[in-house]
Amino acid sequence: MIAVSINEARLYDRFQTMNRIGETERGGLHRLALSDEDKQARDLLVDWFKELHLTVRVDDLGNIYGIKPGSDPSAKPVVIGSHLDSVPKGGKYDGTLGVLAALEIVESLIDEGVSHEQPVIVVNFTNEEGARFPKPMISSGVLSGVYQTEDMFQLADDSGITLGDELKRIGYAGEKDFRLKDVDKFIELHIEQGPVLIEQQAAIGIVEGIQGLSWHEATFIGEADHAGPSPMSTRKDAAVGAFKAMTALHEWVLSLEDETSITFGRIAVEPHVVNVIPGKAVFSIDIRHPEKEILEQRIDKMKQILTETALRFDLDSQLEDLSFMPPAPFSQKLVQDLENVCLSEKVSYHRMYSGAGHDAMYMNRLAETIMLFVPSIDGKSHNEKEESRWEDIHQCVKVMYELVKKQL
Template sequence: MDENVVSINLNRLMQTIEASAQIGALPKGGIRRLALTNEDQHMRDLFVKWLKEAGLTVRIDDFGNMYGRKEGLNPDASALLIGSHLDTQPEGGRYDGILGVLSALEVLRTLNEQKIKLERPVEIVCFTNEEGARFEPPIMGAGGLAGVFDESFVFSRTDKDGKTFEEELKRIGYQGQKENRAENIFSYIELHIEQGPVLEHENIDIGIVTGIQGMNWLEAKVIGQSDHAGPTPMSMRKDALLAASKMITTINQVVLEQDNEATATVGRLSLTPHSINCVPGEVIFSIDVRHSDDRIRKHLLNEIQQRISTIAVIENVQIEIKEIWETPSSHFSTQLIDCISEEADRLGYSTKKMISGAGHDAKYMNKLADTAMIFVPSVDGKSHCQEEFTKEDHIKRGANLLLHVVQKIAQLNKIEV
């Protein structure tokens, strides 16, 4: 393995990750750090301190996206962006998104320590509200930057307590200026944990991501009749939960009939009146459908809606389906994919090209510039939970690969087509 030229400081990177993990820390080692909360503000304050200590120029845009810039030798050259996000799920892990931001910081710390000059500028970017756990939809900071969502849409999103995105962004002191948005972007690279079991199962060091699945979020409302659990005969009920359970089972079956890549998930469910001795009169549940082929994804959506609507008729209930969010599949730059492959080979790392089943900031950054992603293994494939874990050896390999890829890309005048 050829790492003689330069290597990241693993101990320092792990200390940085540990410091992050203390902000919003949960009992089992995870983090609760929802976007634009007090915990998010605390993490942002610390991140800005780290950026300044690394000698980077800090700025914040109107969506709250944060940037740390290392200038290049050519002041007119477009910038290479590297980063991810620092917000988490309600019971999230300490690596999801965070590893990409803090590894990017370590890359620039290392470059500055080694006094390595690059042709073009390099910017760390930390995006706001990638998870979408507090404000829906997800990937909002990157989506705003890429023009997928306009300002008024982003600022008007509300959480479950009715607080708006803009109110909370201002409250924590991180609404910057529109003129601070990233522009003149050469390319974007994001390091991330896999969040699945494939790399670990196949004993592979690095996943080279070729694209991201398209996905839909839907919400289904099943309307029946609330009744007393005792006097109401089974044959005369309009049980919304019974109907919903059959629908959920059918959704799973539709996807299993398709192929090994397609996924569908019901991750959120609520029922009314939510009482032990009442027949449920209303059930609302979410549907998440994903596939890298948009034609297949749309076929699955159509099939799911037809089948659950049929169940509603049979069970004598009503159903209302609304779309929460849709994003098409993304396919990354073949030139950047080749660059990552070449550097990984040079470092002696085993690799696998793979599609991402999870959404990432890279999905929308792909609309602005050539984009690619690097995955490192997740132990047991766990993510979006406190048990999420990635081994130090894999973190070192991922961060070192990012370091070498940054050096190579930041010296290029153009990406050859």
């Protein structure tokens, strides 16, 4: 008996067709949420759903579902998919690959004639990137009760156009009744967006959860003064205090040799003049760890290092907490199922946490959830040079196909 599996060429062709919509000159993708390009991409997806005789539903949030019914109409569905929107001048793989992999899996189920009780649903989520309407993963956030519906509709882009109005304009404001409610499992395939899998020479990332993250803004206050007449020993240089604090934090995090990460993405000094000692320095801190308890310990220690450094330089310091997202560990059962598929298919894998957020993070609150990561060449993402190897993609979709069948 020949093992029936996914159709690699079909997946590749659909990927090429879909990504001509919004393709950039440099081979990237510019397909902002609810733009004309996003509408075209959605229309194409709906056409493909219809070709496969899937039931097409659009909910009030603009999420599109292609439903392959099972033998038991009352059974909770297995949901697979991702998103078709991109960041400005982003890459072709982020999101799109997860939607098309899901479609390929459903078509393969049809080809193979797999019978199942539960519905299998392919989903395309609205505004995952949060690039045009500035709140990422908002529609899975509303589905899982993290955000309110009105929060979503009132989100406005840079020119003041709201998400709610754009949904109507492009014809994707559907029925609230069609929202996902009782979901058995959610499985999302996505590119890694980091360098770990290539480095580990693993074909697949088994994503055990989403890292927790905490954002802060630290302010160091000293005294602005002229660079010339102020001896080094009497200065209250807020910038030097801030640099030393960041250096100390960075060295501490490296010394941990674990999954903690720390990033200082923003820094501003005042008055920002070449020959004036800065009286004020403000910088952001993004600190992450996969485990909530450890993340909280890290935050405590970070605060201690900041305070001690400020004191040592005779500076005042303040720390504002900007946001906290606790780690979201995925279903251990699905992690185990996925590992078993990899082992039986002899596919190299690496267990890891996702550093970035995904719709799976919120779907995890509604359903047993897991993600599969495809290696990213050079770890590049949100970038026109974003790329993955097709042999890795095919292997990962095959494994996901086996994983989905195990759930049915």
